[in-house]
Amino acid sequence: MKHNRLILGLGIIGLAVLILMLKLTSPTVIGPFGVLLFFTTIYIVVFCGFSFFLGLYKSLALKQESLRRKDYFYSAILAFGPIMLLMARSFGVITPWTISLIAVFLILAEFLVAKRF
DSSP states (O other), X not given: OHHHHHHHHHHHHHHHHHHHHHHHOOHHHHHHHHHHHHHXXXXXXXXXXXXXXXXXXXXXXXXXXXXXXXXXXXXXHHHHHHHHHHHHHHHTOOOXXXXXXXXXHHHHHHHHHHHHO
């Protein structure tokens, strides 16, 4: 239960930082380190969102109290999907082929976690 509160708090702080970055800066002003911080903050917020909804699903549907280590790995892999889509969008190559390759990568990574952990 402690981990869930920590992840939720981290997600709220990350969302606040993300909103501040979007309101107060632009990519040309913020520089390379700021862009890295932007992508990292998006990853943290999406990871916390996936972890929250997975925990909510497990507590309501499966009647389990807490998330296992494997569930956090699932959330971490799924959270990387929007980051890959944003990077592909910044290069200007969002096509069905790109989306399908990202989906295949995520499915293979989830399969690896399912078999390894």
